[in-house]
Structure formats: C-alpha cells, structure tokens
Amino acid sequence: MIDLSLTEDQRDCLQELVNVAMGRASDKLARFLQTFVHLRVPAIELISAQVLPQSFAEAYADQGVSMVSQGFYGERGVRGESILFYRSHDAQGIARILGYEPEEATEVEQLTDISSILTTTFLSGLAEQIDNHIGYSAPRVVTSDDTSIEKHLQQLSFTWELALKVDISYQVTDYAFHCDMVLLIPGEAIHSFQQALDNILNEI
Amino acid sequence: MLSPKTYDVLLNRLNLGVIVVNSAFEVEFINHFIETQCQVNYSDSVQQPLFSLFSDLPEAWLKRKIQSVFVLGTPAFSNWEQRRHVFKMRHTRPVTTQSDYMVQNLSFLPLSQNSEVVQQVAIIIEDVTDTCFYQERLQDTLKTLEHTSQTDALTGIANRRFFEERFLYEFARAKKQQLELSLMMFDMDRFKSINDFYGHQAGDYILQEAAQLITQQMSRLDVFARYGGEEFCLILPQKNIMQAHQFAESVRQKIYAHDFVFDNRRIQTSISVGIAQLDEDSESFESLVTQADIALYQSKREGRNRTSCYKK
Structure with missing residues (x-):
C-alpha cells in the first residue's frame, strides 16, 4: 500500500511549484495570445481518484460539460493523465482566444487545441522545477454534452489512484474563460513526485 | 552510439513524414517519406517557404499552430478526427480505402539545442488512413445494425x-x-x-x-x-x-x-x-x-x- 498523503511541508512545496508553473504558463500564454492574461492563484487539492466521479458529477450536474484528456510521461516514473473540464458556455468562442477564424476550426478542434496549450505549458513549467522532462500524447475529447461525465470518470478511476485537482481560472482581457484541470496520477508516480518534493525541501 | 550517418538512415527509413521548419516558416529538412509521398526532392525543398512548397495548406491555422510551438516551447497536435489531412499526400492503400488523400495525425515538436529558445519545429506526420477506414466502417455497421434492430x-x-x-x-x-x-x-x-x-x-x-x-x-x-x-x-x-x-x-x-x-x-x-x-x-x-x-x-x-x- 502506497501512502498517498503528503506531509504539510510537501504540500506547501507542491503549492509553490504549481504557483510558479502557472505563472510561467500564463506568461508564455500572454506572449502567444498577445494579450493580457489574468490568472488567479490556483487552488490545489489531492483527492483519491475513487471519489472524483461523484464530486465532479455533482459540480457539473446542472449543465453540459466537455472533457479533454491528454496523457503525459516524464523521467523517473513521473506520468499520468490530465483532464480539462469545460462548461458548455466556456467551450464556445475559444476560437477568439486562439486567434483562429471562426470557420477555420471546429469546436472540438478548438477545445483540443486550447487544452493542449494549457496542459503542456503548465506541466512543462512544473517539470522544469523538478528537473524533469515531459512528453505528451495527443489530446482527445473524451466526452461532450450528452454523455454522462460520471461514467467517464468512473472508467478513469480504475486506472489511476490519485488525483491532483488544480482549479485554473483564466481571464483573457474582456473575455472571461474558466476551466478545471485535474491531473490523474498512478500510485508509483506519486512516489516519484514525493521524492522530487523531498529533494527540493532538502535543498532549502 | 549511433553515428550521424546511421541517424540519417534511420530518419529516412522511418514510416513517418518529418518536416523541419524555422520560425520564418522555411523548410530546413524533409525526410525520404515526404520526398516520395509529396513528390518533391530534398535539394529543391530546403530553404523554400513551407507554404509555397506544399499547396493548399490551411495557412492561417497552420501558422498559428507552429507559432504556438515556437512561443510556448511545448508540442502541439492535430488529430484526423478533426482534420483528415493537412498535407495532401498519396497513401499506401489507394485501392481498398475511399480516402483520396492520406489521413493524418500530426505532432509539432519544439527543437532546441542547450537553450530554452526553440530554434526549429519538427512536424511529424503519421499515416492513419487504415485507422480512419476501419473506424468509418465500424460506424456504418453500427448504424445499419441499429436500424435493423428497430x-x-x-x-x-x-x-x-x-x-x-x-x-x-x-x-x-x-x-x-x-x-x-x-x-x-x-x-x-x-x-x-x-x-x-x-x-x-x-x-x-x-x-x-x-x-x-x-x-x-x-x-x-x-x-x-x-x-x-x-x-x-x-x-x-x-x-x-x-x-x-x-x-x-x-x-x-x-x-x-x-x-x-x-x-x-x-x-x-x-x-x-x-x-x-x-x-x-x-x-x-x-x-x-x-x-x-x-x-x-x-x-x-x-x-x-x-x-x-x-x-x-
């Protein structure tokens, strides 16, 4: 049995890493989108993947939701899957943020593109800090409006043990845009994360 | 250790298309796969603008995509389910499939040497015509089955x-x-x-x-x-x-x-x-x-x- 819990020091350290990663991500995004990107300090939460389906099904019960998944794999056993959740009204008009012409990309393509950008910029920022290098698989829309989110998450929770929930809230000039990001991480990879956190803590 | 010559052989024997472009969207490298599938040759291709070498590219979208890799330093992707092909290429199953062009998955990878600055972007093109063909057959069959069962x-x-x-x-x-x-x-x-x-x-x-x-x-x-x-x-x-x-x-x-x-x-x-x-x-x-x-x-x-x- 792997101890999934983090010590208080490890948790603080992780929050700091996430803050820095987010800062770097929004910095890069602002350059790419050539606009001001406002980013709230992300709240992180470590939860067992088993409770994820229920908590998210409740949070998104009232409306349609789209989920985009992207796998990642790094050195020393760091790997997992990133899931981004968009409410229907947030999924519209992403073309504007990306600078595409409206007819140029379908809504699904816009969703996978923005998801890939958010996931890879954030995770690369995280990886740099723990001296790791991460590769990615192509993003996929795993569910759209009419499929049950709970069903999808239940299938995922068989594969993964721990979920790092990061609430991202992006605001791009006059266009408010929000999505939730969840990193699903298997047990042995959490070990790698804990190890990386301890290494940083020991250096201080 | 592989010698540079062996690297070259490997890159050219890959069953994947590889195109390397710089930030001015000029082609710096194409592998053998691209040469044969697009009927262009290496020496005529290098230093050519990407958008004049290959016709009918979705220019605005593709530029934005490549730009994102240069600026963000992270890979980008394109999936056949959203965009069946970006580069018009022949494929290896012209007789048995209904697609006119090779159905493609694309990866855009940042290339940099010992620095954080991305110097080139590698476009990796994967032939997924088969996958697309069977997926569509499956969809058709499911539709027929659904109709029959009702x-x-x-x-x-x-x-x-x-x-x-x-x-x-x-x-x-x-x-x-x-x-x-x-x-x-x-x-x-x-x-x-x-x-x-x-x-x-x-x-x-x-x-x-x-x-x-x-x-x-x-x-x-x-x-x-x-x-x-x-x-x-x-x-x-x-x-x-x-x-x-x-x-x-x-x-x-x-x-x-x-x-x-x-x-x-x-x-x-x-x-x-x-x-x-x-x-x-x-x-x-x-x-x-x-x-x-x-x-x-x-x-x-x-x-x-x-x-x-x-x-x-």
Missing part, C-alpha cells in the same frame, strides 16, 4: 422493440411536461381467413400495403410500429382521445375503402381499432397498452371495422 423486416416500419423504447420515452415526457398523449392499437380483421383463402403471400401484401397507407397519413410526431402478427400500434403524442379518435376513424375508413389487389384479385379488408389516452391515473406505459387492447377487443366484439375508446 425495423420490422416485412413492412419496413418500426418493430415492437422500438415501439416500446419510444413509448417509454414519450410516456415519461408527457407525464413530466403534462402533455397529451394517446395510443392507438389496431388489428386486421379476419386476417387468418385471408391467409387461408388467398395464401400467405397475399396476407403479407395486405400488411405491407396497409402499413404504407397509414405511413402516408400520420404526422411527423407519430410513431407507427408493427406490434406482432397482424396487430399494429401508433403512438400519438400531443393528441387527446377526441383527436386520436378522429385520426383513427380516417385511417379505418381509408383501409376499408382501399382496393387491395393481389394476383389480379381484389381483396377487401378492414381494421378494428382501440384507443386510450394518458391521464393522471396512468401509472405505466404498459397500463395504456392494456387499455387500448381492451378497447380493440370491444371493437371486435361489436362486429369489427370500428373504433372504440377505452372507458373506465
């Missing part, structure tokens, strides 16, 4: 399975939104005699022809199904029992007046109809079926070729 083979209208599925849905919807809903069930009169006298093929013809006639008369919302044997049913959403009765009578008269001609012989036939409507006491869709059935047998008892409404 259709009555003889008459081409819905079958009982589909009727029950839809009725369950319409029943719940009408209850929830307090909409009117009626159910009509009918039976071909003396069908056994027709079979015995004119033969089973004549019986089949009667069923097919009657189904055709009624299909022409029903409205868009109605669901018409063969319940079994010579028994049919119609779900009539947004109709109360008066409206359902009016509709049933027009159907009954039409069948009775119609010239069914089989093998040059004119066959006269009629139907007996029972109708029931949803009310506050209706507990399940099965109870409505039972009520319509009771009304149908009342029509039979009272001499056939008539319509009866269920009364409590």
Whole structure:
C-alpha cells in the first residue's frame, strides 16, 4: 500500500511549484495570445481518484460539460493523465482566444487545441522545477454534452489512484474563460513526485 | 552510439513524414517519406517557404499552430478526427480505402539545442488512413445494425422493440411536461381467413400495403410500429382521445375503402381499432397498452371495422 498523503511541508512545496508553473504558463500564454492574461492563484487539492466521479458529477450536474484528456510521461516514473473540464458556455468562442477564424476550426478542434496549450505549458513549467522532462500524447475529447461525465470518470478511476485537482481560472482581457484541470496520477508516480518534493525541501 | 550517418538512415527509413521548419516558416529538412509521398526532392525543398512548397495548406491555422510551438516551447497536435489531412499526400492503400488523400495525425515538436529558445519545429506526420477506414466502417455497421434492430423486416416500419423504447420515452415526457398523449392499437380483421383463402403471400401484401397507407397519413410526431402478427400500434403524442379518435376513424375508413389487389384479385379488408389516452391515473406505459387492447377487443366484439375508446 502506497501512502498517498503528503506531509504539510510537501504540500506547501507542491503549492509553490504549481504557483510558479502557472505563472510561467500564463506568461508564455500572454506572449502567444498577445494579450493580457489574468490568472488567479490556483487552488490545489489531492483527492483519491475513487471519489472524483461523484464530486465532479455533482459540480457539473446542472449543465453540459466537455472533457479533454491528454496523457503525459516524464523521467523517473513521473506520468499520468490530465483532464480539462469545460462548461458548455466556456467551450464556445475559444476560437477568439486562439486567434483562429471562426470557420477555420471546429469546436472540438478548438477545445483540443486550447487544452493542449494549457496542459503542456503548465506541466512543462512544473517539470522544469523538478528537473524533469515531459512528453505528451495527443489530446482527445473524451466526452461532450450528452454523455454522462460520471461514467467517464468512473472508467478513469480504475486506472489511476490519485488525483491532483488544480482549479485554473483564466481571464483573457474582456473575455472571461474558466476551466478545471485535474491531473490523474498512478500510485508509483506519486512516489516519484514525493521524492522530487523531498529533494527540493532538502535543498532549502 | 549511433553515428550521424546511421541517424540519417534511420530518419529516412522511418514510416513517418518529418518536416523541419524555422520560425520564418522555411523548410530546413524533409525526410525520404515526404520526398516520395509529396513528390518533391530534398535539394529543391530546403530553404523554400513551407507554404509555397506544399499547396493548399490551411495557412492561417497552420501558422498559428507552429507559432504556438515556437512561443510556448511545448508540442502541439492535430488529430484526423478533426482534420483528415493537412498535407495532401498519396497513401499506401489507394485501392481498398475511399480516402483520396492520406489521413493524418500530426505532432509539432519544439527543437532546441542547450537553450530554452526553440530554434526549429519538427512536424511529424503519421499515416492513419487504415485507422480512419476501419473506424468509418465500424460506424456504418453500427448504424445499419441499429436500424435493423428497430425495423420490422416485412413492412419496413418500426418493430415492437422500438415501439416500446419510444413509448417509454414519450410516456415519461408527457407525464413530466403534462402533455397529451394517446395510443392507438389496431388489428386486421379476419386476417387468418385471408391467409387461408388467398395464401400467405397475399396476407403479407395486405400488411405491407396497409402499413404504407397509414405511413402516408400520420404526422411527423407519430410513431407507427408493427406490434406482432397482424396487430399494429401508433403512438400519438400531443393528441387527446377526441383527436386520436378522429385520426383513427380516417385511417379505418381509408383501409376499408382501399382496393387491395393481389394476383389480379381484389381483396377487401378492414381494421378494428382501440384507443386510450394518458391521464393522471396512468401509472405505466404498459397500463395504456392494456387499455387500448381492451378497447380493440370491444371493437371486435361489436362486429369489427370500428373504433372504440377505452372507458373506465
């Protein structure tokens, strides 16, 4: 049995890493989108993947939701899957943020593109800090409006043990845009994360 | 350790297309795969602008995509399900598949040497024509299967399975939104005699022809199904029992007046109809079926070729 819990020091350290990663991500995004990107300090939460389906099904019960998944794999056993959740009204008009012409990309393509950008910029920022290098698989829309989110998450929770929930809230000039990001991480990879956190803590 | 020469061989033998571009969108490298599939050669290609070397590229989108890799320093992707091909290429299965061009998955990878600055972007092109072909075949098969599982083979209208599925849905919807809903069930009169006298093929013809006639008369919302044997049913959403009765009578008269001609012989036939409507006491869709059935047998008892409404 792997101890999934983090010590208080490890948790603080992780929050700091996430803050820095987010800062770097929004910095890069602002350059790419050539606009001001406002980013709230992300709240992180470590939860067992088993409770994820229920908590998210409740949070998104009232409306349609789209989920985009992207796998990642790094050195020393760091790997997992990133899931981004968009409410229907947030999924519209992403073309504007990306600078595409409206007819140029379908809504699904816009969703996978923005998801890939958010996931890879954030995770690369995280990886740099723990001296790791991460590769990615192509993003996929795993569910759209009419499929049950709970069903999808239940299938995922068989594969993964721990979920790092990061609430991202992006605001791009006059266009408010929000999505939730969840990193699903298997047990042995959490070990790698804990190890990386301890290494940083020991250096201080 | 591989020698640079071996790296070169490997890159050129890969079953993947590799194009390297710089930040001015000029081609710096193409591998053998690209040479053969796009019918260009290496020496004519390098230092050419990407968008003049390959025609018909979705320029604005592709530029934005490549730019994102330069600026963000992270990979980007394009999936065939959203965009079947970006580069127009021949593929290895031109005979067996229906695609004109190679169906592609693309990865855009940042290349940098010992610094964070991205110097080039590698575009990796994967041939997924096969995947696309089988996926589409699967979708087609699923559609056919779905249709077959919902259709009555003889008459081409819905079958009982589909009727029950839809009725369950319409029943719940009408209850929830307090909409009117009626159910009509009918039976071909003396069908056994027709079979015995004119033969089973004549019986089949009667069923097919009657189904055709009624299909022409029903409205868009109605669901018409063969319940079994010579028994049919119609779900009539947004109709109360008066409206359902009016509709049933027009159907009954039409069948009775119609010239069914089989093998040059004119066959006269009629139907007996029972109708029931949803009310506050209706507990399940099965109870409505039972009520319509009771009304149908009342029509039979009272001499056939008539319509009866269920009364409590």
